[in-house]
Amino acid sequence: MMRSSSIKAGPDHVDFKEVLAPTPFQDRVDSYSLTQDWASWNGYKTAKTYDTLASEYFAIRSTCGVMDLTPMEKYRVGGPDALHFLNRLVTRDISGLQPNRVTYVVWCNDEGKVLDDGTIFSLGGGEYRLCSQHHQLDWLLISSLGFDVTIEEETHSIAALAVQGPTSYSVLSAAGIQELNGLKPFGMINARVNGIECMVSRTGFTGDLGYEIWIDPSNASAIWDAIFALKEQGLFDIRPTGLGALEMVRIEAGFILPGDDFNTAETAIRADHDRSPYELGLGWLVNLQKCYFTGKRALFAEFARPIRRKLVRLSIEGNKPPKDAFLYDRKGGGRIGTIKSCVWSPILKTNVSMADIEYDKGAPPKQIWAEIYYQKELEWRATWAQCRLSIKPFWVHQRSSATPPQKY
Amino acid sequence: MTDPDVIIIGAGHNAMVCAGYLAQKGRSVLIIEQSNHCGGLASTREFFPGFKASVAHTIQNFSSKVIDDLSLTKHGLDLSQYPLQTIGLSRDGECIRLDSSKDQPRVSGLDGKDEEAYAGYMARMQTFADMLKPFWLKTIPRIGSANLQDMTTFLALAVKLRLLGKDEMGEFMRIATLPIRDLMDENFESDLLKAVLSWDGLLGSKMAPRSPNATVLSVLYKMAEKDAGAPKIPVSGIDGLVTALYKSARSSGVEFKLGQPVSRVLMDAGDHGVKAVGVVLADGDVIHARKIVSGVDPKQTFIDLVGVENLEIGFTNRINRLRCDGYVAKLHLALDSLPVFAGLDSPLGRLILVSNMDSIEFAYDDAKYGEFSDRPVMELILPTLCNPDMAPEGKHILSGHVMYIPHQIKGGWTEEAHDRLYQNLIELLEHYAPGIREQIIFGELLTPKDLEHQYNLTGGHWHHAEMAIDQMFMMRPTYEAAQYSTPISGLFLCGAGCHPGGGLSGAPGHNAAIEILRTEQ
Known part of the structure; x- marks a missing residue:
């Protein structure tokens, strides 16, 4: 139930002089970075670019781009009331979410203003993973009152790698994942790469064909190496891509970024500086037929007004x-x-x-x-x-x- | 049976007041109470064969408007007989008497200077109490509301304040949230007088003389009605009030269902969210009504009866964080004969056993850290002096409120802890009334934990939620539920967890009824 107090991922010892925490991919990311151009993403040292923005952008759109997305906030939600709990949290009706499926959601405060957006992965067995742009543990814990759920932050204990672009399917197939041919968008499977267990979802933030691989941090380098080995063999052009290229493709794909495109409700100070799902063009994520969810009263009233x-x-x-x-x-x-x-x-x-x-x-x-x-x-x-x-x-x-x- | 217009959960005094007003306006009202008697903390029960007592043992500020509107006098309520003197007793034998029921409040047992200061202090406090009085019986406007009635309420408060005159207005603003100790130090010399005058601001709260918050406001709240808040006992005991409320409600057509716990409020999922449409009883029976009113404390109402799955996350969080820890224990002693208190001819009156301000503060300090003090402070009365039929002939009852006894103590309320506190109290009483130990036939100590269980009351808190400035007025119990209506349409609150708060006042019940009727217009 508690946030882990130390960063479990990455090297055992984090030097106090390090302002930004390393991700489990840090050795590989560092070795590929020509520009040494870093940014903080949720406190992690994250590459803005590796060599040039143009080459990384075109890797995503024309071949295959690989991005470390470990810093994305991840929470494991389990327990008998997990689904009930999540369905009260988010505006969308997720009661029909099947195991091994993923769905995009937003959640609001009581006033119907968006706190954050993210994805919910149904892991099967009544377990879920919620991924969000910003830190949400406090809100999740507040929300859990009265529900028999367990909430665990796993941002630090799950490493994630996005493999995106037209050849991503071929790359991952060549890396040994055979089950991808039937995997539809927003689906996920459990697979093995070089004997390493991983979860692969057909999701991404690029609007292109692409996958995300979820693994134990101890296997991070091995997965990275398995993918980039294909590049060494001359089979595919595979490039690591940074936040700069991601920003380009996500705008092209029309994906919004909480905190950049709008003030999240918790950070908005002035009245009227927060936004409802309708005001973000996300009305399709609001199910007013759903029995109850936080923000429903406010959203119902807003829906009736121009x-x-x-x-x-x-x-x-x-x-x-x-x-x-x-x-x-x-x-x-x-x-x-x-x-x-x-x-x-x-x-x-x-x-x-x-x-x-x-x-x-x-x-x-x-x-x-x-x-x-x-x-x-x-x-x-x-x-x-x-x-x-x-x-x-x-x-x-x-x-x-x-x-x-x-x-x- | 046809469905009633309104179901009220709980038969506490506020619930009966609310029911009375609604029934007078032609609404059919059904009160459903889990226990077999009405009155909640004011109900009278036999704690030992032949000996009866109620947790609330005096009346200080019951609304005279409610008495008139509900014809309680006609139904047997008579408060004129026993206005009690307040008697302060210190450990070293000092004794003062306060008599605020007269036109001119007096204190005796002190030197002339404090006596004079007392008259001046009471006159000024009464001015402030009179100014605030109308607002205890009004809905405090919603934050950000701009409707006419709400603006009028604010305007009226502003005008009332201004009419005090510039100096008095400033003085009111200054003292309203002052630690009551500062107010006392400014006015008086006698430490015993300071302690006794602070008592009404502290009793029932988790605050001590040095706490800056709502202690002065609590004194003004109690001074709002006749006799400047002097404690009174109805002719037939506290039961006289409960019975009059019951009879009044019955005569207006209110139905009662006793011994029927409500297990939850029945919800209907509508487009706008959920709507309260009835109640489900513990035995599974369902009763529908257009409106559901809860006299149960806010925490239980929302979290247990409504259920968090029907509430928004932020609201749930605020309700969950309400401070509802009771700090008063109740002592009932069945006595073989009338105890003799050193220095008193007769123990008739409200006896406050405090030596000085520090004795209160130190008792609180222990409680703050989850202990109870070896030297608790308490007020007590002997109800049998006013109502001899509370006990067998010649026998007596001692009824005491003991401060500060936390709802949660370190190590929990074990039998040992319970017994240790009881022995402490008997020792304390023995000091003031030598020989009382031998007079005890039976003794009962109800800690806040016991009150919680016996009276179905979160934290065993008399006032359902701490009367602190952040939980008062338009924030009582929390915004969005502070105008008697709640985020659940069709669900209202009428208990002590609403403005103005706890104590036997009838005000929350009165205000809730007016608000409920207003929503129908």
Whole structure:
């Protein structure tokens, strides 16, 4: 029930001078890093880039990218009331979640404002794994009052590696996982690689064909080596990818990032700076028919009112980066929102973004214009660019859902 | 039987008050009580053959409005006979008498200076108590509410405050949350007087004279009604109040179902969340009603009767964190004859056995760390002096509230701990009333743990939840449930866990009924 007080994963001894904790893959990650460009992800030392952003991005979109995702918060939920407990926590009805299936969820506070998003893995035998972007143990423990559940943080005791991209299926098959051909998106299997037990799920944050491998931290290096051995043999181009490339592909795929695209309810201080699932375009995750869940009363009331604002996908004309740009209802008109995160999409040849905009009587603005500030030879300039709402993710490819996937 | 309009869970005094008002307005009301008698902590029971007592042993601030509205006098309540003097006794034989029931409150047994100061102190406190009085019988507005009635309540409070005059208003704001010890030190010389005057602010709470919080407010709460909060005993004992409430409720058509524990509130999952539609009894029977009102403490109401699966996570957490640990034990002694207290002609009155402020503070210090003091502080009365029929002829009863006895103690309430406390108390009494040990026929000590079990009361807390500033007014028991309605539609609260709080006042029951009727408009 308690959070482990020491970091079990990684080397036995963590030097006090180390500001960021190493992950179980740290030896391998370090040896591949040319840029030594690090960031903190939940306190772990995480690569932003290994060599160049472009090569890593194209590895994910054209061949195979491998990313250490151990720092993602992971919780094991078990006990007789586990399903009941989770179903009260999240807005979606997960009572039908079958063993070896995964589902995407958000959860809210009493006011119906989103605390975080994540995935629930049904591990079978009434056991579940909840993965989240931010630390949620305190909220989970508070939520457990009155339920016969066990909650264990396993962020430090489960290592995870994402293998994403068009050839990921072939790579993992070549690495010895034979059961992948029937594995559908959001499914998972138990498998062995070189005799090492692992759990493989067909999940990811790239919008592409891809898998995530879940293992004991002691096997981290061995799994990494087993995959990169295929590259050494010249069979596939496999590259480690960092947070920079992930940011590009996740925006293309239309995935939101709590804390970046919106303030999570626990971190929002000013009134109106938190967001409901409807305001994040995640209304499809809210099941108002479900008997009860936290935030239902507030969301029911909100559902009946015209929506006031929404986090939307916007593509922006031109080639100027619309970073942090204000949005207006016409050129020089009234301000209606801001860009939250944006990226130049190499594959789509356009700027794509997540933007928070005001709706008028439940309807999106007829026009959206971004005022973009940019530098030319150290001189600041401003320009206007028209934006287009994108209902669907900017980038979708049929290979991400094809079962069995195409073999290379 | 047709379904009643309203089911009230529990037959405590607030539940009966609430039922009375609702029935007067034509609602059919059914009260369901787990035990075989009404009144909760005010109910009278035979603790030894022929000897009867109730946990609550005096009335200090029962609402005169409720007495009038529910015609309680007509139904037999008579509070005029026994306003009791408060008698402070110190270990070394000092004795003072407070008489606040007269037009001019007096204290005797002290030098002239404190006597004069007492009159001035009481006059000022009464001004503040009168100013606050209307708000004990009002719903305190929801935080952030902008509706007319709520704004009016706030405005009325502001006007009342302002009408005190600038200096008095400032003084009220200053003392409202002051540790009561500071207030006493500012006003008086006599340590015994300070201790006795603090007593009403402390009794029933987990606070001591040096605790800054709501002790002064508690004194003002008790001073709101007639006689400046002087303790009173009805002509037929505390049972006189319970019986009058019962008769009044019955005469308005309230039905009672006694000896029937409610196992949970029946929920209906609607679009808006869940709705309370009835109750399920322990024997499995289901009774439906349009409205369910709980007189049970908030923690049990929400966590046990409603169930956490029907509550939102944040709300559940706030309810779970309510501070509900009782700190008062109850002592009942069956006595062979009238005890003789050193220095008193007659023990008629409310006797407070405290030597000084430190004796209270030190008793609390032990309790804070999960022990009980070797030298507890207590108030006691001999109810048989007012109602001789509580005991066989010539015999007497001693009824005492003992502070500070924690609900949870280190090592738990073992038989040994229980017995050690009892012996401590007898020793204490023996000091004040030599020979009392030989007069005891039977003694009963109810720790907060015992009260919890016998009266189905979380933490054995008299007031259902600590009367602390963070659990009072629009935060009692917690926001979203502080206006008698709850996050569950159709479910209301009417017990001491609501504003204004505990004690035999009838105010939460009164306020709840008005709020319930208002939701129907």
